[in-house]
Amino acid sequence: xxxxxxxxxxxxxxxxxxxxxxxxxxxxxxxxxxxxxxxxxxxxxxxxxxxxxxxxxxxxxxxxxxxxxxxxxxxxxxxxxxxxxxxxxxxxxxxxxxxxxxxxxxxxxxxxxxxxxxxxxxxxxxxxxxxxxxxxxxxxxxxxxxxxxxxxxxxxxxxxxxxxxxxxxxxxxxxxxxxxxxxxxxxxxxxxxxxxxxxxxxxxxxxxxxxxxxxxxxxxxxxxxxxxxxxxxxxxxxxxxxxxxxxxxxxxxxxxxxxxxxxxxxxxxxxxxxxxxxxxxxxxxxxxxxxxxxxxxxxxxxxxxxxxxxxxxxxxxxxxxxxxxxxxxxxxxxxxxxxxxxxxxxxxxxxxxxxxxxxxxxxxxxxxxxxxxxxxxxxxxx
Numbered sequence: 001x002x003x004x005x006x007x008x009x010x011x012x013x014x015x016x017x018x019x020x021x022x023x024x025x026x027x028x029x030x031x032x033x034x035x036x037x038x039x040x041x042x043x044x045x046x047x048x049x050x051x052x053x054x055x056x057x058x059x060x061x062x063x064x065x066x067x068x069x070x071x072x073x074x075x076x077x078x079x080x081x082x083x084x085x086x087x088x089x090x091x092x093x094x095x096x097x098x099x100x101x102x103x104x105x106x107x108x109x110x111x112x113x114x115x116x117x118x119x120x121x122x123x124x125x126x127x128x129x130x131x132x133x134x135x136x137x138x139x140x141x142x143x144x145x146x147x148x149x150x151x152x153x154x155x156x157x158x159x160x161x162x163x164x165x166x167x168x169x170x171x172x173x174x175x176x177x178x179x180x181x182x183x184x185x186x187x188x189x190x191x192x193x194x195x196x197x198x199x200x201x202x203x204x205x206x207x208x209x210x211x212x213x214x215x216x217x218x219x220x221x222x223x224x225x226x227x228x229x230x231x232x233x234x235x236x237x238x239x240x241x242x243x244x245x246x247x248x249x250x251x252x253x254x255x256x257x258x259x260x261x262x263x264x265x266x267x268x269x270x271x272x273x274x275x276x277x278x279x280x281x282x283x284x285x286x287x288x289x290x291x292x293x294x295x296x297x298x299x300x301x302x303x304x305x306x307x308x309x310x311x312x313x314x315x316x317x318x319x320x321x322x323x324x325x326x327x328x329x330x331x332x333x334x335x336x337x338x339x340x341x342x343x344x345x346x347x348x349x350x351x352x353x354x355x356x357x358x359x360x361x362x363x364x365x366x367x368x369x370x371x372x373x374x375x376x377x378x379x380x381x382x
Contacts (some may be wrong), residue, residue, distance in 0.1 A: 020111070022047045023077075025069055028087065032110060037103035040065035040085040042073050043112065047082075054118035054217075055082040056145075056210075057104055057134070059097065059127035060200075063090040067200055068122060074203050075210035081120075084108050091126035094133070094152075101134050117222050118142050120213060124200045125149050125174070135162050142222055145209045147201045149174050150181040159187040163216040165209040169196035171345050173353030176294055188216050190256055195340075198352065215260055225264075234265045241270065248286040251277040293342060300350050303327065311364045325370050332374040351376050 020026055023045030031037040047053065056076070058068035065085030072083045088100035101121075108114060122145040123131035133152035135141035143163035150166065151157065164185065168178040170193055182191035190212055192205055201209065215233060217223035237257050244250035254274035258267045277283050304327055310320035334347035355375040358368060 025066065025073060027066060029084075029107070031103045031107040033106065034103045036088075037100055037107075038065075038087045039100075039104045039107075040069040040087065041108075042069050042076050042083045044077050044080050044082070046080075047112070049113045052113045052115035053080060053082050054120065054142075055084065055108055055112075055114050056120045056122050057101060057108075057131075058083060058085040059089045059101070059121070059123035059130040060085065061091045061124060061126035063087050068124070068127075071200050071203050072122065072206045072210070075207045078207065079210050079214055081210065082108060082112055082114070089127065089130055097130040098134070098137075101130065116140070118217060120144065122209075123147065123149075125198060136160065142220075143213045143216060145201070145206075145213075146178075146181075148172050148178070148198050150177055156180070156184050158184060160185070161187075163187075163213060164189040165212050166191040167201040167205055167209070168193055169199060170194070171197045171348045171352075173198060173349045173356070175349055176297060179294070188219075188259070190260070197348070212260070215264075219260075219263060230261075230264050234261055237261075238270065246277060246280075246282075248283050248290075251283050293346065297346050297350060300327075300331070300346070301354065304350075304354055305361075308362050308367070311362050311367055317364075321364075321367060321370075324367060328370055328374040332376075335376050348376055 020029060020041065020043065022043040024042075026041045028038050029041045031039075044053075056072055058065070058072065060067055063086065065087040067085065069083050069085040072081070075081065076083045084104050086097075086100040086104050088103075089097040105119070109116075119141055120143045121131035121134050121141055123129070124147040126149065128144075128146040128149040129152040131144050132146055132150060135144045136152070139161065141162050143165065145165045145167070147167045148169070164181075164187075166178050166181060166189065168175045168191070172178070175193075178191060178193075182189065192201075192208065194202070194205065211233065214223065215230070218225045218230065234257075237253075237260070241250055241253040241257055244253060251274060254270045254277065258271045258274055261267050304324065307320045307324045307327070310316035311324075313320075328351070331347045331351050334343045335351055337344040351374065355371060358371050362368075
């Protein structure tokens with residue numbers, strides 16, 4: 001039997017939480033201690049204060065707190081997570097986002113019984129950098145789901161003290177950044193790439209991300225092992241890997257399977273298959289081609305930035321402007337190709353990335369007109 005004091009605390013939490021309906025998204029919840037700080041919220045329909053619950057603190061680059069809550073709603077209901085999306089954190093001053101994160105975390109901890117060992121952060125673009133920054137700075141975050149961006153600085157890391165599930169569209173201008181993060185990180189992590197641009201992950205991918213965090217929690221001891229759940233996840237992942245044609249995608253799937261289930265299942269068979277595929281010429285050739293394409297993309301970016309740096313020189317400006325116009329036009333033609341291709345995806349990533357921050361890089365009005373004429377739809381010039 002629980003002693004009286006904890007029972008009183010649970011009763012107070014239940015009364016406080018009872019003011020907010022569960023099982024549906026609440027658009028705006030003001031923090032009790034700081035009413036100017038608000039967040040969107042989803043609490044599973046079966047919430048009870050008699051046990052502790054994992055929670056996801058989510059950050060959108062434009063303070064649209066409802067969007068991440070919508071994306072994570074199905075996962076939260078299935079796996080039993082509370083999800084809060086800040087309506088204050090946005091791209092801009094770092095202090096604003098940190099204040100929003102602190103206020104939101106404190107408020108849900110007051111209203112609900114939160115498992116403090118299983119706090120997660122999630123974000124998209126600048127919001128992903130906030131999610132990562134909070135995790136790096138607090139030492140209290142179990143995992144981060146980072147969509148379309150990684151660290152809040154340019155520092156590469158081999159390990160971090162939390163699990164990382166990254167997502168990126170194959171036309172996302174931060175795609176290569178997420179590929180590098182995946183390649184360099186050796187602590188538990190996974191990268192999911194989808195067809196699309198710079199955006200929040202889908203609800204389906206959010207389910208995959210949260211399920212993966214459940215697996216990591218069981219591996220690390222943050223959650224008791226559920227062998228039936230582990231067996232089901234292993235069977236599903238094994239079947240998915242086996243259904244792929246032998247090649248780089250199946251090799252990546254098998255490598256991820258081995259890393260995720262090491263210590264939980266017998267992974268000798270998929271490990272042997274992954275090693276065999278990794279030695280094959282098609283996989284080695286594909287990996288070499290990927291690195292060559294990454295280098296080519298970076299050269300495109302570097303050459304345009306180099307041309308921009310010459311616009312302030314009266315002697316260099318005419319020739320630089322002509323070269324820049326030709327490059328933007330060529331990339332625009334590639335980006336408008338009818339069929340999906342490596343070139344089309346690369347061109348869209350480069351144009352969308354370089355369309356960001358043009359005004360900060362150069363005040364040249366003629367060059368600004370060139371970038372406006374050739375930037376892809378959906379890009380934001382600022």
